[in-house]
Amino acid sequence: MYNTNNKILKWYHLNKRDLPWRQTSDPYKIWLSEVMLQQTQVETVIPYYEKWLNKYPTVQSVALENIDNLLKIWEGLGYYSRCRNFHKATQDIMHNYHGVIPNQIELFKRLMGVGDYIAGAVMSIAFNQTHIALDGNHRRVVARVLGIKNQTHQNLKRIKTYLKKLVWEGNPGDINQALMDMGSTICRPSNVACDNCPFHLSCKAFQSGIPTAYPQKVAKKEIPTKKMVAALVFHEDTILISKRPLNGLLGGLWELPNIEIVNGEKPEELIETTLEDQYGFHINVGDKLGAINHTFTHFKMKVSLYNCKIKNDPLSRDKAKWVAFSDINQYAFSKANHKLFQLVELRND
Template structure:
């Protein structure tokens, strides 16, 4: 698709009524005046450094703004420029990112930093197409960097902006479908302010974050309500059009908190080709791994807060086989921990165990670590949830 579709093509193909040039200019002026008065004061808006803007945009993906601010400042203290990021120690990098989740993002950032150092002499590229070639950077992030750092009239289209545009133009396109983004980009190329493209993109972001929200939306308080076709026509409850996501696959796990006679816990470093790669967790044992060989029926809908004799025996055997440890296993869980990934929903039942075999040969990717040393390990949020749950008093 030609990203700069004509107004006629937008109308004929997608039934989108694009405004006149005068109306576009008035909209730009109205939106930017509101933004100048009401914009959120965020640390990454006080710079035009593409490196810093890039860091903020990656962090803001699937993370709340108020959560990102502290991480952003700490990250830049640890890795103040692209060269520092390219040379970063992997464990230190993951530790600085710890708690933000979606760890592939920060791994991609390091790879992108190496690309910039290797192919661009350490200078962040100032061209949209070159920016988009960097690892982990898609059209939205490339558009955000190009417009905010380099004042190029490139749209930054994400779900937030598609929601705003859907209501402004009554766009009858499913925003959940990846192909839809191209249509919204085509609309944006018509209305984006050529002189202040970065501010224009950020103004629409702020509009979507503060007024044109997914829920409890009141278009009557919008600074651009006169331009909003869905408000004028009283159809705003119909937009955006968004199909429901597929139900996430539910996977059940046991987290076994094995403590030795020195008070240390068994931690396992996750393999690099699995979720939570290269991060430390208590042993996580998938229900399917046990039931597959034992004939134990899947317990997806079963209460696992307590182990019967069969389940206890199977778990102890599995730990003996995989970790070379004889354990004493409690039968009461400290609780169920839920953790959601993009396509998976994990239910984890945490159980405490003890062993005297701390000198036995455990797998090479495992270590005995005292809780006072946990801060030295790179823990995913899931591990933090499990540990917190194990410390809480339970009525079970």
């Protein structure tokens, strides 16, 4: 494996991507980058990473911050549980580890949101420890090298064993990052560039003549579509927004009141009855402002937005707030809600 390790490192030093988190050995910054990169493209992450570090340069600065302000910085990056978990993990570090990120993998994995991949990546890159970081890119590269087609538990063990041998030969952080770059730039799911690969002569998938057939793709399940209705509720010069519970999808974000249409209810009646039940006020439902489509990981949704006006004085609620439309940028909303706001802006143009 020594020669293979050297070939990978040589390729990496010639071809590695110039990324901001590769200019540091600070475990906090490396950890932050790995959290942000989960299920998110590198190009999307870079500006968020830089903006975050400008405001929160240390573990302590995150731990002491209000979650609402952190979610506002995270706004648009998606998968908001990552932000909430990162916040809780930094508080854990301040309370239980004297503000120092633990450099033992089992202790690090006890932190909220830290799984095998993030733990292996941070321990190998920041602390030069011989741990593998196994994600989809690593899995695909090694599966092709070994000629693995079927994604079985036994074959996953073979992939892990191969990776462990590689990192044990030295420079584990660079090896993990090199395999990540290979999977992102040359050993892609399709449109491969085998001629520029250090495994070129030994890769069984390449030798087969159809490298993209390895490993076999798992058929994706068709995801359901939910029909939703949202209300733009006016009271004088303000609109009603509510805050989602911290636990669950989009936890801690603000949103326009919305309801799922389950049994074919009329949108206008559903809005009236739901808002009366939740907030205790009566509204007039006006015209439909438009509809948006949005896709989450496990479902799609089509949301119709209705213009509404309150009839009576609103009651105060902890999780609801009346704000001027011009002030909505002070609060963290999901991308779906920003699409709804665009409908309002288009109507007002």
